[in-house]
Amino acid sequence: MTYRPSRRLRKIAIGSTAVSVLAGMNAPALYGWTTSTYHDYKIEQPEYKAAYGHWEQLDVPRKYRINAIHAALLHTGKVLLIAGSGNDETNFGAKSFKSVLWDPVKNTFKEIDTPKDMFCAGHTQLPDGRLLVAGGTARYEKLKEAVDRAGGAMLIKNENPDAPRTFPQGTVFVNNENGRTFRSEFPVTVPRAKKTTDRRTGKVTVTASEVRVFVQSLVKGEAGIVNTAAQYGIRGLEGRDRDNLYGLATKLGLDKKDFQGIKEAYEFDPVAERYIPVDPMNEARWYPTLVTLADGRVLSVSGLDDIGQVVPGKNEIYDPRTRTWSYTTTRYFPTYPALFLMQGEKIFYSGANAGYGPADQGRVPGLWDLRTNRFTPVAGLRDPGDLETAASVLLAPAQDQKVMVLGGGGVGESRSSTARTAVVDLNAVRPAYTDGPDLPEPTRYLNSVLLPDDTVFTTGGSRDYRGRGGSDILTAQIYDPVRNVFKDAADPAVGRDYHAEALLLPDGRVAVFGSNPLYGDAADTTPGFFEQRVEIYTPPYLYRDSKPSLGEGPRSVERGGSMTFPTRYADHIDTARLIRPSAVTHATDTEQRSIALDIARGKGSVRLTVPQDPSLVPPGWYMVVVTDEEGTPSAARWVKVS
Incomplete structure (x- = not known):
């Protein structure tokens, strides 16, 4: 990879003494060497890490390197990476389907027997802490x-x-x-x-x-x-x-054959560390979105069906008590629509999606009432035609009911992309998007992760479809919702576009996986390869001299109830959050939410109270994190909310 200086280091490096002294020699080669050396030195300095954070590559044994298409944090603290066939038709033909379980604390890995091709499935967290995985690949496309x-x-x-x-x-x-x-x-x-x-x-x-x-x-x-x-x-x-x-x-011809979905569904048990088959869906789905509802049931929408067409609005609900599926309200969406459970048990569609579907159908953002099937469009979005491969996030705290959409591109293989971000306040009388700060450049496939201090870490992406033209973006930034600005973060070393994902770890770091560029060079002449390197980003808040901590507390709590944790930092705790663990794929993470908890400070302890609204706090396992006055977070404690 050709070194490209960080945007924060270019001016410093160009003006460095070493470059000035050696300017009369082989300037281009020396400039590159000197800049690279200075960069490597600078990013390791404490003051740099405290300002911008730091990246490191995870040492993954070759046996466990997979084409990570999906990533989910489990309540055991481990991360399930699902490849299935990994967008590799050779693997599909050989029925070589893979999943790997990673323990971020011990940095150990375990292969998981994967019974079906879960490549491009949907997934979501269930109330008991299992992960529901539904759909996947029945057949690869043929042009x-x-x-x-x-x-x-x-x-x-x-x-x-x-x-x-x-x-x-x-x-x-x-x-x-x-x-x-x-x-x-x-x-x-x-x-x-x-x-x-x-x-x-x-x-x-x-x-x-x-x-x-x-x-x-x-x-x-x-x-x-x-x-x-x-x-x-x-x-x-x-x-x-x-x-x-x-x-x-009717016609049986030689037309293009698209990907086809499967009906199979499984629950992954984080304790037994295995997939458990449950009743299949009524519809085959490839690229579906799954969303946990207020009562713990799961909504499944969209996806390509068993003949490669977008499921025509036949949505269904999974009941984890009976492990069965039933049809619900009919509404059409393109594949992997970004859907969020909101207060009043309504579903907000940000407009972001991952592709597949006509440009004039199911693309308008809006608030959807499942009970009445009423859909209220939300206007105000700049570049509304550039919502494929966009990122969406329910901003923290979830009580504010604000959703942000970031970047995106045109339908299909369009070369169009946008730097636009926008935020909608769904508590408003007439909700409408308003512009946020632009990204540094037009970006598709941006990964966006809620941090415990209520900011949003964004990284990677590409300007063009699947990184064409060598357009991967090696930058990262942190969105501050209070000031409505982006702050620079340290630059990653690995490009990430299609089939990349990122999630928050319990210790406050961010893990980034995958990437599946179409080509391997800027001239688009050689095939791309799937990125199997894993990067870990440590945010600036973890380089501060001290941070709060929580002692052992309760492992379960009811909505509306309270829980008490011992701590030496009670007087310095400023915020407390319930953070739902991620289940992310294709820049789509409908599980992300960070909920504010009421705080009562005692001598040597804090009592934290959970909101009562189930549409704000759907049942399941959450991370409890507190921050001090500077926004420095504690390591998470896990608690089951019912």
């Missing part, structure tokens, strides 16, 4: 030029009201008109038909059930194309089964 077999969606119909029918992967369907044959790519079960009897006339009506499955031609090329709607018999069926069970399809 039009790579598609060699006709295929598409087929409906399998069942007119038998007495029995369901299961068809394995590879079931063959034969066109009744021209004899062209197609095979199913996935196993599928078709429910029994529905039989109803008219009470007045006694007439019996049978309504066929249907299930959709993706099929491909048995022959390559144009010989397999079917351009008209047709009925298909199912090879191997005889007698009445042949009449009752059949396929229907």
